Amino acid sequence: MKHVWIAALFALSGLAQAAGPQVEMWKTPTCGCCKDWVRHLEDNGFDVKVHDVADTSAQRAALGIPSELGSCHSARVEGYALEGHVPASEIKRLLKERPKAVGLAVPGMPLGAPGMDDPAYRGVKHEYRVLLVDKSGSYRNYRPYPGNQTDRNAAR
Numbered sequence: 001m002k003h004v005w006i007a008a009l010f011a012l013s014g015l016a017q018a019a020g021p022q023v024e025m026w027k028t029p030t031c032g033c034c035k036d037w038v039r040h041l042e043d044n045g046f047d048v049k050v051h052d053v054a055d056t057s058a059q060r061a062a063l064g065i066p067s068e069l070g071s072c073h074s075a076r077v078e079g080y081a082l083e084g085h086v087p088a089s090e091i092k093r094l095l096k097e098r099p100k101a102v103g104l105a106v107p108g109m110p111l112g113a114p115g116m117d118d119p120a121y122r123g124v125k126h127e128y129r130v131l132l133v134d135k136s137g138s139y140r141n142y143r144p145y146p147g148n149q150t151d152r153n154a155a156r
């Protein structure tokens with residue numbers, strides 16, 4: 001009987017570890033950097049459910065992210081929208097602070113953002129900002145990430 005109890009405790013602790021924040025994301029089937037972003041989230045304890053769609057713009061609109069802030073994939077975590085290559089650390093901060101907002105966006109696909117850091121990019125990091133987007137579609141700077149290029153034109 002005692003053994004059964006201990007086994008149950010182990011099973012429960014295992015379950016608790018696997019159940020990180022759940023992210024549901026939409027991407028196109030051929031998007032490589034989207035897959036790299038999924039791996040980044042999984043490496044940081046998130047549980048990601050992926051949907052392949054022909055075009056992510058409908059999902060982006062449904063989540064409340066303006067098209068001008070668009071990137072290659074759209075996602076949802078605990079009621080918040082996530083657009084593009086948002087770092088896991090900012091998602092964790094969002095879930096901790098729980099601001100009144102639609103969610104976070106990293107517009108475009110800046111080199112050096114998580115999932116945009118393939119070795120093929122040779123360590124190039126462009127400066128980018130994680131934006132906190134509100135219901136009206138306006139946004140503010142949630143966190144700036146510095147780049148490592150002194151001459152931005154030379155990096156392109």
Ligand SMILES: [Cu+2]
Binds near residue numbers: 034085
């Ligand atoms: Cu991308």
